[in-house]
Amino acid sequence: MFHAVDVSADRRLDEGEVHKFLETLNSGKVQMTAKESKTAFLEMDEDQSGFVFFEEFCSWYARRSCPLPSDASAVACATDGATVAPKIAAAYEAQ
Numbered sequence: 001m002f003h004a005v006d007v008s009a010d011r012r013l014d015e016g017e018v019h020k021f022l023e024t025l026n027s028g029k030v031q032m033t034a035k036e037s038k039t040a041f042l043e044m045d046e047d048q049s050g051f052v053f054f055e056e057f058c059s060w061y062a063r064r065s066c067p068l069p070s071d072a073s074a075v076a077c078a079t080d081g082a083t084v085a086p087k088i089a090a091a092y093e094a095q
Contacts, residue, residue: 002057012051015041 005021006013013021019037044052044060052060 002054012053014051018052
C-alpha cells in the first residue's frame with residue numbers, strides 16, 4: 001500500500017501524498033481540512049524529518065487499524081486488515 005501512496009516513487013511520502021491518501025481512506029465522502037491533514041501527517045512523521053518513511057507509515061497504519069493491543073478484537077482486526085488493505089490500495093490506484 002505504501003508504494004501506491006508514494007506517487008513520486010521516492011520511497012517517502014510528502015504532505016500532499018499523505019493528504020490524498022487520507023481522502024481516499026474516507027472514500028472522498030469526507031473532505032479533510034488542511035488542519036486535519038497536517039495533524040495526521042505530523043502524527044505519522046515520527047522523526048520530524050518532513051517526510052513519512054515506510055516504517056513510520058506502517059507504525060501509524062497499525063495503530064489506526066488495530067488500536068486494541070490484545071484480545072479477540074485485535075485478532076479480528078488483524079484478520080480483517082489482511083483483506084481491507086488491498087482494497088484500500090486498489091481504490092487509491094484507481095484514482
